[in-house]
Amino acid sequence: MHIAVLATTRNPLREPFAGGQEAQTASLTAGLRARGHTVRLYAQAGTDPRLADELATYAQVPTIRTPEDEPLAGLWRDDAAMSWAMADLVRRPVDLVHNQSLHHFPLAMSRAMPSTMVTTLHCPPYPLAEIGVSLAADDAVYVGVSEAVASMWRLLPIEPLVIHNGVRSGLFEFGSGGKELVWVGRITPEKGADLAIRAARTAGLPLTIVGPIADAAFYRDHVEPLLGDGVRHAGHLDQRAIARIVGSSLAILVTPRWDEPFGMVAAEAMMSGTPVIAIGRGGLREVVSERSGVLVGEAGTATADLVVGLADAVSRVRDLDRADVRADAVARFDEQRMVEQYCALFESLAARR
Secondary structure, X not given: OEEEEEOOOOOOOOOOOOOHHHHHHHHHHHHHHHOOOEEEEEEOOOOOXXXXXXXXXXXOOOOOOOOOOOOOHHHHHHHHHHHHHHHXXXXXXXXXXXEOOOXXXXXXXXXXXXXXXXXXXXXXXXXXXXXXXXXXOOOOEEEEOOHHHHHHOOOOOOOOEEOOOOEOOOOOOOOOOOOOEEEEOOEOHHHOHHHHHHHHHHHOOOEEEEOXXXXXXXXXXXXXXXXXXXXXXXXXXXXXXXXXXXXXXXXXXXXXXXXXXXXXXXXXXXXXXXXXXXXXXXXXXXXXXXXOEEEEOOOOOOHHHHHHHHHHXXXXXXXXXXXXXXXXXXXHHEXXXXXXXXXXXXXXXXXXX
């Protein structure tokens, strides 16, 4: 099949990845090609060209003359990039379009596409996306990255399928563990790195923070002052470096202040044999099992109780068998399983046309 993949307009697909969405899109795109499909990848400038048979870089619009603090400037650039991509798809159709972006234009314009569109739902619904759904083609297909995300999209005309994200078992190899804790993610308020620091201090254990500073003000005010005394920020690292650190850790702390759509860092840690201590929100309730970690609290749990609960969970994960943690991840979240499920879906849709 000739498949077009629409990636996010915000970040290029290259290491170090900006987040789980970018990593999943890159992984699946490579997996489709490995199974003989031809992929045209629409992505931001700077994307690794080795990911696709054809890399179609989103159009870069001239500088928009607005105040530097104009909050809508980024959205205008996103709209321009996606408008160009959709026009290109009308001009150069393919067998199937896989919409991996979070933009509403692909859905809204899918009626103009001669190809079936499959949209992966990487996040909870938001108003513009719901408008896109209301205008989408009747044969549009939706896939949630978790049951949690799928259940949030109540306005969809059909029930979404669920295909969990996958992790490269050959990259996140079995690790020997260690005596320190680790936290991985974008440093933003909703990811809760500050909660992880407080929990590690309460547990009396060193902590390594890994990830890009996506919110400079939050980092300056709530994370940087807590560094030192056993807590360090290792920076924004590629997946191989992350795998080494995670695999040599006692446990990973996953501390969201929002309902995580999936919880990629938890699945990656599990693949390394590293147990997960996570706040029980969103897709993390599906990812973390009794074999692989401990869930603490839920939405609405007081911060002080979360910190104590996360710290107390350290003693519980010490009893988990790291080999069993990895086996749980391989059985449920191996990358090949994800690719096979998407291939089966795409091929079944092609057979109907």
